[in-house]
């Protein structure tokens with residue numbers, strides 16, 4: 003075929019597809035008007051007289067009275083979301099039918115499908131059909147659109163024997179075209195090019211635990227996000243009402259993935275980084291990471307016992323960190339109500355205390371203690387006093403004597419105040435004795451010594467799981483709970499995306515002693531290899547009844563003790579259903595880059611699960627050694643070159659201890675704003691899960707040395723590029739330019 007034939011074929015096919023896409027948009031224009039009207043009707047119910055949050059009964063009525071308006075609003079959201087085309091696929095079938103696949107289903111006036119939702123069963127062959135098993139598909143076509151214009155076509159011929167002779171087949175294949183495109187700062191959906199093994203994981207049943215494993219770049223994250231969209235589509239009621247929580251390693255990562263679900267039309271998912279998971283019970287949102295050794299101690303399940311001891315140490319000791327006296331209230335206790343002097347003896351008060359502290363969480367005991375004192379006083383009232391019980395309760399609740407007794411015996415314990423006490427050597431010596439060795443105790447103390455001023459603590463990501471454990475041990479402070487709004491309000495200081503579903507499903511329980519952790523019907527945990535045992539406990543509190551999707555790769559783990567970790571995951575899976583999907587193809591890094599990374603990790607971890615790279619660029623990684631004093635010049639030269647060699651992002655990955663200095667050097671580069679916007683500096687922990695067109699890895703030996711995960715963390719850094727990799731070994735000025743130790747025996 004001549005080039006003229008090819009281009010005229012393409013022009014003709016583009017026109018055919020454009021005609022169909024036009025028809026879809028015409029139909030949608032009518033539907034959109036209806037949807038807008040219906041959404042407006044629904045919106046007036048979404049806001050209530052309570053201002054910026056929803057009452058539960060309003061939310062229920064939205065579901066029950068106006069499901070249509072709600073669905074209409076969702077449809078509008080898809081139309082308005084940023085994505086690459088509403089209609090992206092076409093199947094030509096052996097029976098002569100043609101099906102179009104898109105982000106939402108659209109019917110014509112006669113209810114004939116113009117577009118099938120990608121999650122519907124009828125769309126499965128679009129993802130699963132292969133030449134070996136064509137599933138009645140002759141040709142699979144991927145359409146590339148910009149807004150409502152069709153700008154490209156990529157075909158796969160799956161069943162040549164059944165194809166009409168004149169069937170045009172255009173392009174090199176959609177997958178390769180998608181993979182070689184430049185990367186931006188945010189992840190894109192892959193709805194047009196999901197591969198067979200990925201589709202199986204996406205459409206797996208929701209029950210129990212679904213594990214998605216595989217090496218770097220195999221699409222685990224993007225597959226898990228498409229799975230969330232699939233679950234919401236197939237079990238809308240269960241998951242929209244029950245809530246879906248997606249947890250990732252860092253804020254940088256959450257920002258990277260946050261557009262994928264909206265581009266698939268799903269807004270009703272809660273995204274939280276692991277440092278902001280407890281934002282439902284505590285005003286914390288942690289970004290800081292501890293140094294590796296402290297993080298490992300804080301993540302260990304031994305901390306459960308340390309914290310259990312901590313909360314038992316009397317409050318008077320705890321707050322000031324000194325050993326001191328047991329709380330005492332041994333004198334008689336006198337309250338006057340309407341002229342009646344009611345006296346409780348010290349002895350009877352001690353009896354009340356003993357009864358209430360048994361089996362009650364510390365903060366709940368305060369309520370129980372207050373009720374017990376009031377009851378005891380009520381019993382002392384003379385007959386015919388004429389007071390109702392409620393009025394009596396109101397009179398004595400705030401009586402100074404009652405408040406004093408409560409403050410002495412049942413002081414409200416705050417998780418943050420309690421955890422802060424671990425900065426006092428005498429407290430740590432007491433609560434960690436026999437649980438942490440002397441070195442570990444010192445590490446723990448040192449890390450809590452850096453917290454900052456009381457009330458303005460800079461909690462670390464690992465601290466947050468400890469705080470959550472403390473909330474669970476202590477119970478939510480009841481007095482404060484009474485004043486809390488029903489929902490998190492817009493100005494809450496947490497970096498959480500509060501979704502409609504959060505608002506609709508958040509239930510207030512009538513049981514004052516019930517735990518107040520927000521729970522979800524499905525919890526999706528990404529980069530699960532780095533979730534510590536303490537963090538798993540925190541996550542399980544959000545998913546007591548949930549089904550789970552767990553995504554990870556042990557070869558990229560920062561965690562040294564797999565046994566503790568595996569035990570926590572086993573506890574999560576329990577006896578329930580479990581299924582594992584292994585992703586085997588690396589769609590991110592070219593073979594030249596991945597081969598080097600694979601050698602680095604398999605040297606220390608021979609059982610690493612290594613995928614096969616799907617692409618190769620013919621460009622070997624550029625491994626350099628430079629004097630420290632030349633680093634600024636080298637970075638300038640590299641950024642100049644790489645910004646012309648790749649079309650998208652350039653990631654500079656540094657050991658955590660160097661991040662600040664490298665950022666300063668990058669700020670000082672002489673580059674124009676357009677290039678500056680493409681350059682991102684992250685440390686090795688922030689780099690988890692991200693990707694850049696070109697990557698410069700600074701000081702690989704230091705990366706290994708600074709992390710307990712060692713070469714697994716360097717492996718993470720080396721597997722971030724989609725096109726080009728440069729490594730920079732640093733040597734002191736004047737020293738010989740010898741390659742870093744990490745390169746020994748690599749060739």
Ligand SMILES: Nc1ncnc2c1ncn2[C@@H]1O[C@H](COP(=O)(O)OP(=O)(O)OP(=O)(O)O)[C@@H](O)[C@H]1O
Nearest residue numbers: 192195196197218219220221222223224589590691
């Ligand atoms: N079927 C596909 N079509 C197009 N692009 C894909 C496909 N599968 C994966 N990709 C792309 O490959 C890259 C890697 O995907 P992703 O980040 O989900 O991998 P991962 O397995 O989570 O990696 P890591 O373990 O390194 O975090 C992304 O750019 C993703 O969009």
